[in-house]
Amino acid sequence: MRIAKEAGVKHIYNGLGMVVGQGAESFKLSTGKEMPVDYIKEIVAKA
Known part of the structure; x- marks a missing residue:
């Protein structure tokens, strides 16, 4: 993610939403x- 930020990527996703969604299902x-x-x-998010 750091490399993507340094490269100027404007939208970076860490997959947290997907993991939580799968867990919810x-x-x-x-x-x-x-x-x-x-x-x-x-x-x-605090972890």
Whole structure:
């Protein structure tokens, strides 16, 4: 990501949204409940 920024790439994605989305679907399949996606994104972003 650092190299992309240095090269002037304007939009850089780290894949966090995709990982959380996949986790949310897995959670729903396993538990039948909705995962608190926004809360999980906050926690993962701090890690």
